Each structure stands twice: as structure tokens, then as C-alpha cells.
Amino acid sequence: MKMDKYYMPTLKEDPQDAEIASHKLLLRAGMIRKSASGIYSYLPLGYRVIRKIEEIVREGMDKFGAQEVLMSALQPQEIWEESGRWKKFGEEMFRLKDRNNRDFCLGPTAEEYFTTLVRDELKSYKQLPLNIYQIQTKYRDEKRPRFGINRAREFTMKDAYSFDKDQEGLEKSYQNMWDAYEYIFDKIGLDYRVVQGDSGLMGSGISHEFIAMAETGEGVIVYSNDSDYAATDEKCVVTLPELEKEEALELEKIYTPNVKTIEELSSFLKEDSSKFVKAIALKSDDEFFVVFVPGNRELNLLKFLSYVKVSENEIQMMNDEDIRKLTGADAGFTGPIGLSKEVRIIVDSRVTKMSNFVVGANETDYHIKNVNYGRDFVGEVVEDLLMVQEGDKGPNGEELLFARGIEVGNIFQLGTKYSAEMNAKFLDENGKENYFIMGSYGIGITRTVTAIIEQNYDEDGIIWPESVAPYKVIITVVKVGDEEQDKLAEEIYNTLTENGVEVMLDNRKERPGVKFKDRDLIGIPYRITVGRDSKDGIVEFSTRKEKENVSKDYKEVIKILTK
Numbered sequence: 001m002k003m004d005k006y007y008m009p010t011l012k013e014d015p016q017d018a019e020i021a022s023h024k025l026l027l028r029a030g031m032i033r034k035s036a037s038g039i040y041s042y043l044p045l046g047y048r049v050i051r052k053i054e055e056i057v058r059e060g061m062d063k064f065g066a067q068e069v070l071m072s073a074l075q076p077q078e079i080w081e082e083s084g085r086w087k088k089f090g091e092e093m094f095r096l097k098d099r100n101n102r103d104f105c106l107g108p109t110a111e112e113y114f115t116t117l118v119r120d121e122l123k124s125y126k127q128l129p130l131n132i133y134q135i136q137t138k139y140r141d142e143k144r145p146r147f148g149i150n151r152a153r154e155f156t157m158k159d160a161y162s163f164d165k166d167q168e169g170l171e172k173s174y175q176n177m178w179d180a181y182e183y184i185f186d187k188i189g190l191d192y193r194v195v196q197g198d199s200g201l202m203g204s205g206i207s208h209e210f211i212a213m214a215e216t217g218e219g220v221i222v223y224s225n226d227s228d229y230a231a232t233d234e235k236c237v238v239t240l241p242e243l244e245k246e247e248a249l250e251l252e253k254i255y256t257p258n259v260k261t262i263e264e265l266s267s268f269l270k271e272d273s274s275k276f277v278k279a280i281a282l283k284s285d286d287e288f289f290v291v292f293v294p295g296n297r298e299l300n301l302l303k304f305l306s307y308v309k310v311s312e313n314e315i316q317m318m319n320d321e322d323i324r325k326l327t328g329a330d331a332g333f334t335g336p337i338g339l340s341k342e343v344r345i346i347v348d349s350r351v352t353k354m355s356n357f358v359v360g361a362n363e364t365d366y367h368i369k370n371v372n373y374g375r376d377f378v379g380e381v382v383e384d385l386l387m388v389q390e391g392d393k394g395p396n397g398e399e400l401l402f403a404r405g406i407e408v409g410n411i412f413q414l415g416t417k418y419s420a421e422m423n424a425k426f427l428d429e430n431g432k433e434n435y436f437i438m439g440s441y442g443i444g445i446t447r448t449v450t451a452i453i454e455q456n457y458d459e460d461g462i463i464w465p466e467s468v469a470p471y472k473v474i475i476t477v478v479k480v481g482d483e484e485q486d487k488l489a490e491e492i493y494n495t496l497t498e499n500g501v502e503v504m505l506d507n508r509k510e511r512p513g514v515k516f517k518d519r520d521l522i523g524i525p526y527r528i529t530v531g532r533d534s535k536d537g538i539v540e541f542s543t544r545k546e547k548e549n550v551s552k553d554y555k556e557v558i559k560i561l562t563k
Contacts, residue, residue, distance in 0.1 A: 001471065002493075003506045007044050010518055020216040022453035023148030025462050029522045031470075038145025038153030045522060046449075048470035050156065053188065053445050054135055056467065057158050060184035064176050066131040066160055071113050073137050077103035079112040082422045090313025092140045106139035111418050111440060114161040118436065119424035125165045128426065128436075129173055133160030135445065150406065150450040151218070157446075162439040165428060167415075170437045174206075174413055177441045181210055181409050188448065189465035190408065191455055195221050196231035197410060198302050205417075210409035212451035217404040222388055226398040233402070234302045236388040237395050246355035249370040254358075257365045260332025262295045265358065265367065272296070276358045277351055277371070279334040281318035281326075284310045288318065288326060291346045291385065292336055294354065298387040304346065307382050327362040335360035335368060336377040345379030352381055406451040407444070414438040462523030463545050473561055474504040474524040478512050478531040488534040492554055499562040520544070528557060 008030040017034075018024040026032045031046030042050060058068065080086035094106040107113065114132065122130065138157045145153050162173035178194070185192050190212045197209035209232060211221050223230035231237070259268045266273045276295030282304075283289065289308065293299050305312055323331045326340040336345055336359060351357075352373040361368045371377070394400050418424070419435040428434050456463040466472060473496060477489045486507075493505045504524060506515050519527060529540040533551065540549040541557045 001504050003504055004508050006504070008518075008522070009043070010521060018148065020147050020150070020450075020454070021457055022150065022216075022450040025453055025457055025521070026148060026449070029462060031522075032149065038142055038151070040149055040152060040154075045470045049449055049464070049468055050445060052468040052470070053448050054156075054158075056187050057135065057184055057443055057445065060180045060187070061133050061158070061160065063183065064180035066133045066177075066180070068134065069117075069132050070134050070136065071110060071117070073107050073139065075105050075107045075110075075113055077105065079116050079422070080105065083112050083115075083418055084421060085112070088311040088313060090311065092142065092313070094139045094141050107136070108138055108140045109442075110134070110136070110159050111161070111414070111438075112422070114159075115418045115422050115424050115436075115438070118161075118163055119419075119422060122163065122436075123426055125426055125428050129162060129164045129169050131160060131162045131173060131177075133158060133441070147216070147218070148450065149446045152446065155444065155446045158443040160441040162441070164437045164439075165426070165434065166437060170413055170415070170439055173439050174411060177411050177439065178208070181411070181441075181443070184443065185210060185212075185408070187467055188452065189467055190448075190451060192408065193221060193223060193230055193405070195223065196235045197407075198232065198235045198306070205413035205415050207410060207412040209407050211405035212408045212448075212455065213403060213405045214451060214454035215404055216454055217406040219405050219407050221403055221405055222400050223403070224394045224398040224400055227394060227396060229394045229396070229398060229400075233388050234300060236392075236400075238297075238300075238384055238386040238388050239393050239395055239397075240350055240386075243350075243353045243355070245353070248372045248375060249356050251371065251376065252369050253361055253363075254367050254369055255365060256333075256367045259365075259367075260330075266295075269358070269369075271358070275356075277336075277354070279336070279360055281323055281331070281334055282315055283318050283322060284308075284314045284316075288322070288340075288343045289346055290334060290336070290339060290343050291348075292351050292359075292379070293348045293385055294350050295357075297348075297350075298389070300385055300387040303382075303385050307346070307385070308344075327360075329360070329362050329364045329366075333360040333362065333364055333366060335362050335371075336379060337368060337371070338362050339377075345377070346385070347373065347379040347381050348385040349381050349383050350386070406447060406454065408448045408451050409443045410441070412440040414440050457523075460517070461521035464523040464525060466525045469523065469525050471502040471504045471524050473501055473526045473528065474506060474519050474522075475528045475530060476506045476512075476515050476519060478515075478529065480507055480509050482534075484534045485530050485532075488537065488539070488554060489530040492528060492530070492539070492558060495558055496561060499558075501561055520547075526561060528554075 010030045011028040014024045015027045032040045135158045164170045192212045197207040220233040222236040262273050273296040277292050278295045280291040280299050320331050327334050356370045358369045359371050416435040424436050425433040477485050496503045527542045537554050539554045541552045542549045
């Protein structure tokens with residue numbers, strides 16, 4: 001590709017609204033342009049990277065036995081009603097009506113679509129196992145789109161679904177996709193970790209996430225160098241030391257005027273925050289919950305949602321009016337004793353092992369001390385509702401480390417979550433109807449672009465790994481119009497192109513400094529500079545990563561690049 005006609009509108013300065021390196025560099029390198037909040041257009045260089053990643057993903061999926069299909073991004077309401085997710089998905093779903101007033105959505109994911117596809121076509125166990133995938137545009141109306149294409153409202157995703165006759169088959173399919181993902185991300189060249197994940201709205205069983213390590217990543221992972229334990233901070237099991245039980249003391253109501261938070265209570269009563277129990281008041285469309293956790297810990301909302309089987313879109317904090325109605329007191333004085341029967345009392349198991357702790361009295365300006373679970377109140381006890389924090393130990397007592405990353409892939413064991421809801425069955429060896437056992441496997445194609453750049457850039461621009469670079473080689477002509485330089489550059493360009501090497505020829509009538517800055521910015525792996533020694537067949541050869549120019553005979557450079 002000759003650059004004098006190439007559409008590559010590079011920028012000299014960082015755009016003001018770009019927050020992280022990948023967002024800034026994609027815009028500056030002329031690879032993307034913002035169309036609206038969370039919506040981007042991909043320019044020639046950027047789209048070539050997308051296609052390179054897609055090629056590697058296809059290769060990996062095909063190599064491990066998956067078959068590609070393509071389904072519409074437009075999905076009918078009916079199939080989402082069948083699964084029960086039309087309302088649960090909430091405001092992130094783009095919804096629309098056709099001219100006949102029928103409801104549709106722009107697909108945020110595709111479990112329903114794939115389930116109906118197989119349900120209507122696949123009838124016998126002899127046709128199992130099956131793994132089908134697509135690479136398709138997805139749409140989610142993010143409340144706060146940010147970090148460029150990393151959290152956008154329109155994005156490209158590979159989603160695959162496996163169908164098996166039993167759990168043993170699912171586990172094999174799950175491991176097969178795990179292996180496929182390692183093949184894909186290794187070939188791309190990402191530094192990543194596989195961690196236990198939360199299934200959320202997508203699944204109901206085991207899940208893992210493939211996290212590309214990046215300091216700017218939104219996700220936090222917890223891992224140990226002393227074992228193979230690794231999980232997202234939302235999934236991480238919190239293990240606390242056993243508390244020594246104290247003799248139960250008599251309840252005592254204490255006056256705590258305008259003292260509402262754990263921090264204020266700790267200061268007012270001169271007690272450590274571990275001696276208090278915190279109340280978190282939540283509500284869904286049709287239920288009220290008060291969750292009780294140790295005062296020195298934070299509630300892990302996803303663990304709570306997983307227990308009560310409510311989606312994140314359906315849950316919110318109770319307002320002051322709700323709290324007064326259910327407790328008879330202002331917010332900040334909520335406790336478990338005498339709480340309205342309309343409220344589900346949810347208790348982290350660690351609270352049941354505490355002794356003589358302090359809780360709200362359900363009376364404004366009062367708390368109760370010397371409270372003990374079992375004697376003074378009961379509730380629904382959940383093994384673990386806590387958020388992991390620095391200093392916690394792993395399940396086997398190992399030291400835990402914290403790091404940030406970008407989720408680029410996920411795998412879920414869905415089981416019969418969708419097949420049962422949507423009546424997707426097959427006939428087994430005995431002629432009996434059974435629900436398909438399903439798995440779901442996603443890779444964020446556009447998000448992977450972000451992860452690659454976050455791991456591969458310097459102060460001058462992007463450093464593309466060769467596997468996904470838009471072009472492998474860039475030839476820079478120092479003085480366009482010089483007969484010797486033009487002729488040698490053309491010869492190198494034509495020879496490499498004929499040998500299947502993807503080449504950019506910078507034949508623009510620009511100052512050399514502009515060309516050199518652009519080639520650093522766009523990050524092409526191999527660089528050939530054709531300058532004053534061209535009459536002797538000598539060029540400067542370097543890699544984008546090292547930037548060390550070496551003078552070589554052009555034929556030797558061609559030999560290196562065509563190996």
C-alpha cells in the first residue's frame with residue numbers, strides 16, 4: 001500500500017477526551033474516529049488490525065472443532081421473554097419496534113438466539129456434541145462508555161456455544177475451548193491470566209475469565225504466587241481467621257446522637273470497626289433486603305445477587321422513605337432486631353461467629369451493643385458475601401496479590417439454564433427427551449485491540465506484535481523525487497509484495513521527520529529507510545521495538561523479511 005493515497009489522518013496531540021494510552025494512540029494513529037458516545041468508526045489501519053485478530057480467532061476456533069455461523073444482530077423480543085431476560089437485562093439493552101409494532105432488540109449477547117437455532121434443528125444425541133460460533137457486532141447501552149473501544153456501546157465479539165448430552169460432555173467441551181483460547185491469546189502475544197469469574201446474567205455454573213494484564217484495566221484480579229489460585233476480586237473467596245467466642249453479655253441500648261456510619265461509631269464508642277455489624281439496605285422490584293456484614297468489611301454485591309437470584313439491573317439502594325417505613329428510624333440506625341417481616345435478613349457467615357457486637361437499634365439516634373447471632377436475631381446465612389481486600393489470605397492460607405487487567409475472553413458452563421427455560425430438547429440413547437447441556441464462550445475482538453496496545457506502546461506510539469500488525473513492513477523514502485531512492489524503494493516494495501509480505505511504502509512528499517514520527521506512531525514492526533546510500537543498494541533496517549538502525553544491503557533485508 002502506497003501512502004500518498006492512504007487514508008491515515010494522524011494527529012500530533014493527544015485528544016482531550018481520551019483517558020488511557022490505547023484510546024489516545026488509536027485516535028492519534030488515525031485508526032479510529034468517534035461517531036458518538038461509545039460508538040466508533042474503524043479507519044483502514046484500525047480495521048486491518050480487527051481483521052487480523054478475527055483471523056487468529058477463526059483459526060483457533062476451527063482448529064478446536066467449532067463451526068462458524070452468522071446470525072442477525074436484530075433479535076425478537078419473544079426469545080428473550082422465553083429465557084426471562086427481556087426485563088432482567090435492563091437499560092443496557094437497545095430496544096426498538098418495527099413498522100408492525102413488534103418488539104426487537106439489538107443483540108447484547110446471543111444465548112437465546114443460538115438456543116432457538118439448535119432447538120429447531122437438532123433432535124438426536126447422535127448429532128452431539130456441537131460447537132458453533134459467530135463473529136458479530138454486539139450492542140449494549142453502557143451507562144458510562146469510557147476508555148475508547150474498551151467499554152463501548154457497539155463492539156465486535158466472538159461468541160460460541162457448545163451443546164452436549166451430559167455434564168461429562170460439557171466439561172470436555174469447556175476444556176476444549178479453554179485450550180482454544182490459550183492457543184488464540186498465545187498466538188496474538190498477550191500477557192494474560194486465567195481466573196475464576198462470576199457468571200452474572202450469562203450463566204449459572206462454573207466460569208473463567210481470560211484477563212490481559214494492564215495497569216489501566218477496569219478489572220481487578222487476585223492471585224497467588226504460592227499456588228495456582230486466581231480469581232476476579234468479585235469472585236474471590238474471602239477466608240478470615242476463626243474468632244474466639246466470648247461469653248454473651250446482656251443487651252444494652254446506647255444513645256448515639258447523629259452517629260450513623262461505622263467510622264463515626266468507631267470514634268464515638270472508641271471501639272475498633274471489627275466490633276460492629278454493618279447494615280446494607282437494598283431493594284428489587286418486589287423485595288426488600290437488609291444485608292449484615294462485619295463492620296470492617298465491604299459487601300460484595302455480585303455474591304449477594306448470585307445468592308438472591310436477582311440481576312444487577314433490578315437492584316438498588318433503599319431510599320430514606322423505604323428505610324423509615326421498614327425500620328421506624330432514619331437511615332444509619334438500621335439493625336436486625338425487630339426489623340419488619342417484609343424484609344429478608346441476609347447475614348454473612350462471619351457475623352454468626354462474632355460476639356457482643358454493635359448494631360443499629362431501628363430507632364433514630366440509638367444503637368444496641370452486646371448483640372449475638374442466634375440469641376438476638378436470625379436470618380438467611382450465606383457462607384461468603386464479602387469483598388476481598390489487601391491482607392486477606394487465599395483458600396489455603398496463601399498470600400494474595402492484586403493486579404489490574406482487561407477481560408478479553410470468558411467461558412461459562414451454562415448447564416440447562418437456557419435449554420430448560422426455552423424447552424430445547426434432544427432424544428437420548430433410550431429415546432428419552434433431555435435438555436441440552438450448554439456452554440458459552442466469548443472473546444472481545446475490539447477489546448483485545450485495547451489490551452494489545454496497553455501492553456505494547458512507548459512514548460512515541462504503538463508497538464504492534466507481528467501477529468496482528470496492520471502491515472509487517474514500512475518503507476520510508478527520505479527524499480521523494482530522488483531517482484535512485486524512488487527506484488530502490490519501488491524495487492523493495494514490489495519484491496516484498498510479490499513474496500506475500502504486507503508492506504506500506506511512505507512515498508509522501510513530507511519532511512523526513514514527519515514520516516519518521518508517523519511510522520513510530522502507527523507501530524509497524526519492521527522499518528526500511530531508503531536514503532542517500534540507495535545508489536549503493538544500502539538501506540537502514542530496524543524494528544519498531546528496538547529502533548536500532550543498521551545499515552544493510554537491501555537484498556539481505558529482503559531475504560530476512562521473506563523468510
